Amino acid sequence: MAEVIVITSGKGGVGKTTTSAAIGTGLAMRGYKTVVIDFDVGLRNLDLIMGCERRVVYDFVNVIRNEANLTQSLIRDKRVDNLFILPASQTRDKDTLDIEGVERVINQLSETFDYIVCDSPAGIERGAFMAMYFADQAVVVTNPEVSSVRDSDRILGLLASKTKRAEEEREPVKEHLLLTRYEPSRVEKGEMLSVEDVKEILAIPLLGVIPESREVLQASNAGSPIILASESDAGQAYEDAVSRLLGEDLVHRFVEVEKKGFFNRFRLFRS
Amino acid sequence: MMSLTEQDAAAAIKARMVSLTVLELFSTDLEELDRQLLEKVALAPKFFRNAPVMIDFGQLDEEVDGSWLEKACELLFANNFVPVGITGAVESLEFTARARNIAVWPAAGTARPDTVVESPQPEKKEKPVQSHQEPQEEVSPQETPHTETLVVRQPVRSGQKVYARGGDLIILASVSTGAEIMADGHIHVYGTLRGRASAGVKGKESARVFCNDLQADLVSIAGYYIINDDLPIDMRNTAVQIYLQGDQLKIESLK
Numbered sequence: 001m002a003e004v005i006v007i008t009s010g011k012g013g014v015g016k017t018t019t020s021a022a023i024g025t026g027l028a029m030r031g032y033k034t035v036v037i038d039f040d041v042g043l044r045n046l047d048l049i050m051g052c053e054r055r056v057v058y059d060f061v062n063v064i065r066n067e068a069n070l071t072q073s074l075i076r077d078k079r080v081d082n083l084f085i086l087p088a089s090q091t092r093d094k095d096t097l098d099i100e101g102v103e104r105v106i107n108q109l110s111e112t113f114d115y116i117v118c119d120s121p122a123g124i125e126r127g128a129f130m131a132m133y134f135a136d137q138a139v140v141v142t143n144p145e146v147s148s149v150r151d152s153d154r155i156l157g158l159l160a161s162k163t164k165r166a167e168e169e170r171e172p173v174k175e176h177l178l179l180t181r182y183e184p185s186r187v188e189k190g191e192m193l194s195v196e197d198v199k200e201i202l203a204i205p206l207l208g209v210i211p212e213s214r215e216v217l218q219a220s221n222a223g224s225p226i227i228l229a230s231e232s233d234a235g236q237a238y239e240d241a242v243s244r245l246l247g248e249d250l251v252h253r254f255v256e257v258e259k260k261g262f263f264n265r266f267r268l269f270r271s
Numbered sequence: 272m273m274s275l276t277e278q279d280a281a282a283a284i285k286a287r288m289v290s291l292t293v294l295e296l297f298s299t300d301l302e303e304l305d306r307q308l309l310e311k312v313a314l315a316p317k318f319f320r321n322a323p324v325m326i327d328f329g330q331l332d333e334e335v336d337g338s339w340l341e342k343a344c345e346l347l348f349a350n351n352f353v354p355v356g357i358t359g360a361v362e363s364l365e366f367t368a369r370a371r372n373i374a375v376w377p378a379a380g381t382a383r384p385d386t387v388v389e390s391p392q393p394e395k396k397e398k399p400v401q402s403h404q405e406p407q408e409e410v411s412p413q414e415t416p417h418t419e420t421l422v423v424r425q426p427v428r429s430g431q432k433v434y435a436r437g438g439d440l441i442i443l444a445s446v447s448t449g450a451e452i453m454a455d456g457h458i459h460v461y462g463t464l465r466g467r468a469s470a471g472v473k474g475k476e477s478a479r480v481f482c483n484d485l486q487a488d489l490v491s492i493a494g495y496y497i498i499n500d501d502l503p504i505d506m507r508n509t510a511v512q513i514y515l516q517g518d519q520l521k522i523e524s525l526k
Contacts (some may be wrong), residue, residue, distance in 0.1 A: 023384075084374045102495050150428075150447075150448065150449055153428045153429040153447045153449065155425075157428030157429060157450075158430075160428070161431075201445075201447065201465075203445060266332065
């Protein structure tokens with residue numbers, strides 16, 4: 001049985017797809033057979049971020065409608081073994097997703113995969129609902145900013161009531177907070193919510209803090225998941241997050257302002 | 272000091288405002304009354320079933336006697352009303368009413384309203400109104416408040432709504448901004464209250480809101496409310512209780 005992880009946020013543009021690509025890739029690098037499904041039907045992006053947009057022949061909607069089978073639609077990643085992508089359709093809309101179809105695909109994938117990562121679209125409509133419905137775990141991607149925090153709060157409410165686990169009154173979906181685009185220096189100036197602020201409001205365990213990084217944009221444009229850039233802060237932060245997802249207990253990095261150089265410190269002492 | 276009286280006493284006499292259906296009479300024609308009552312009941316059978324009714328003779332010009340009142344009461348019973356009292360009637364009728372064990376209310380206004388304020392429309396035979404008489408406690412069959420307390424352990428998230436009907440609400444976690452919690456009785460929040468909290472939503476003015484950390488968007492008690500902007504600075508982010516005093520919400524520290 002595969003573990004189904006939904007990457008969700010409510011708000012758009014906070015880094016769901018970047019996170020889906022990074023976490024999916026990270027899990028595969030640790031040897032788990034992983035598939036990342038793009039639920040953003042009509043606005044597909046995952047294939048771009050993962051650099052396989054030219055290899056899409058059949059998509060998720062084709063499989064749901066029995067127009068293609070899974071082996072035809074799954075795209076094998078060229079860089080990482082055990083990693084597969086099920087792309088969204090760009091020409092349909094989210095109403096083409098139906099719950100029975102999604103369930104059938106997830107059950108089928110469940111037979112051969114260890115992890116199914118569902119990249120949710122923004123919003124709280126049909127697409128987002130489909131992406132979260134079968135989840136065992138949820139990674140709630142949040143920016144340190146009030147509107148993003150509120151939308152994440154809303155999503156957490158839905159995870160507690162609108163998922164299959166909630167409806168069947170099983171153990172609730174395991175929730176993780178992933179804080180992205182974090183800038184400790186701006187937090188210090190009071191321009192940005194701190195990790196503690198966000199944790200206090202959302203009251204769920206922290207999976208990781210991804211620092212704001214120019215390399216994320218570069219990686220996206222190059223179609224290479226940021227976790228593969230192992231020398232970058234953001235890549236390392238995602239690696240830590242994957243470790244924590246697998247149960248390791250690591251100290252959170254990238255939450256403090258970097259130590260100043262020797263001369264800066266010296267000057268600080270004198271003042 | 273706890274008051275012992277409430278625990279020791281077998282009963283407590285309290286004044287309460289209840290809503291009562293008033294039947295204003297404009298004619299003594301019982302057949303016509305029966306026909307029009309049937310029509311009314313047909314409109315909302317559930318609403319009127321076993322509704323307590325006060326008969327108001329204040330608008331009636333004709334004289335009626337005790338036997339007429341007896342018949343009128345039978346007619347109301349037959350239509351599933353429960354006649355509980357009369358008002359604005361002549362003294363002889365009050366005697367009949369007492370004999371039938373139904374209450375006699377003093378007439379609305381200062382004296383017997385022979386002076387008709389507005390010409391009434393005869394087809395408007397009855398309307399449910401708030402009884403503004405002295406708050407005499409009346410046994411109303413549909414008002415049996417059950418006090419079930421609702422306990423919520425999970426955080427109440429933005430967009431969620433929790434309503435404790437007929438009782439108190441206890442939240443053991445935080446209430447997010449954009450969430451709404453309501454109770455007919457008191458509300459206790461043992462986490463941070465950031466959303467909206469409405470206690471005594473059915474008008475219970477003695478209802479209170481207690482919270483461990485006040486950051487609410489809005490707090491209301493029996494319809495009186497205070498918004499976040501108006502929360503006093505020294506009460507924010509502290510444990511408080513909020514209650515109604517007159518028509519003012521009072522916020523008091525629990526420290």
